Amino acid sequence: MTIDVTAEDAGARHTALSLLSQQTRDLIDAVVMTDVPQDELLAVAAELAALTERLNAVRRDSTRGFDLGSDGVPRHPGNAVIGSANPLALPLAVETTPERTARAELSFRPAHEGPPDSVHGGVSAMVLDHLLGHAAAVAGFPGMTASLTVHYRRPVPYGEPLVATAEYTRSEGRKNWADGRIALPDGTPLVEATGLFITPSGWVTQGGPA
Numbered sequence: 001m002t003i004d005v006t007a008e009d010a011g012a013r014h015t016a017l018s019l020l021s022q023q024t025r026d027l028i029d030a031v032v033m034t035d036v037p038q039d040e041l042l043a044v045a046a047e048l049a050a051l052t053e054r055l056n057a058v059r060r061d062s063t064r065g066f067d068l069g070s071d072g073v074p075r076h077p078g079n080a081v082i083g084s085a086n087p088l089a090l091p092l093a094v095e096t097t098p099e100r101t102a103r104a105e106l107s108f109r110p111a112h113e114g115p116p117d118s119v120h121g122g123v124s125a126m127v128l129d130h131l132l133g134h135a136a137a138v139a140g141f142p143g144m145t146a147s148l149t150v151h152y153r154r155p156v157p158y159g160e161p162l163v164a165t166a167e168y169t170r171s172e173g174r175k176n177w178a179d180g181r182i183a184l185p186d187g188t189p190l191v192e193a194t195g196l197f198i199t200p201s202g203w204v205t206q207g208g209p210a
Contacts, residue, residue, distance in 0.1 A: 014077065017085040024087035025109070032110045081130040092127060092164075094134050102135040102166045102180070108158035119156040124182055124191045131166040132178040132195035139168035141176040141205050143197030150193045161185055174199040 034041070064078045064085065077085035082092045094104045106127070114120025129148050136143060156162070166180030175198060182191040199205055 014085065017077065021083075021085050021087045021089075021091075025111075028087065028111045029109050032113075079130075081127060090127070092130065094131065096134075096138050100135070100139050100168065102131050102138065104131060104164045106162050106164055106182075107160060108156065108162070110158055112158055115155065117155075117157070119158050121150070121152055121191075124152070124156050125150045125193065127164060128166070128180050128182065128191065128193040129195060131164050132180045132193060133197055135166035135178045135180065136168045136176045136195075136197045141168060141171055141197070141199060142203060143174070143176050143199040146175075146196045146198045148193055148195045150191060152191055154188070154190045156182060156190045162190070174201070 036044075065076070075084075077083050079091075080086060080088055081090065082094065083089040084091050090106055090108075092104050092106055094102055097103055108119045108123065112119045112123045114123070125148060128150065129145055132148070133143070133145060162182055163185055164180065164182045166178055169177045169179055171177070175196060178195050178197065180193050180195070181189050183189045
């Protein structure tokens with residue numbers, strides 16, 4: 001089931017969903033870090049069950065997919081990396097530089113932990129997968145991930161400011177490559193990756209239809 005909303009209401013609804021998602025992110029981190037007594041844990045769990053029931057009162061028939069923001073720019077609110085309406089997303093705000101490099105400032109949370117006091121390698125890889133694909137797309141070569149080679153140079157901390165960058169490097173037919181990294185603000189590399197992205201047949205690229 002879905003609720004029909006006017007274009008005028010869509011922006012307000014998106015803002016409300018984004019706020020709900022951010023509060024849920026804060027809740028997830030609170031669950032990871034809390035040390036309250038057992039009785040309080042059980043009480044909060046019961047409250048969350050009631051809240052979940054309220055949200056499930058009206059469920060969509062499918063995920064939100066892509067939509068257009070008020071500025072006309074496509075957005076993907078449910079995306080696991082950039083989705084403002086997805087509590088599991090950072091969410092990552094990706095910028096495109098004049099040189100067509102993708103860039104994002106980010107900070108991981110305690111819920112992203114893998115090794116003690118460090119971010120899980122799979123989370124770092126997910127961020128780079130998205131960023132590399134974005135870099136290839138803004139260069140005019142959109143595609144789907146075929147392979148991702150990741151090199152872990154140093155432990156990735158959570159709770160600290162980091163910078164992720166990616167750039168398109170080359171194409172061969174429908175194959176497109178991009179390189180990227182997650183680094184400290186001073187440029188010290190933490191994770192580096194190379195991605196291969198295949199443009200599906202029929203998709204439009206810088207050179208015309210694939």
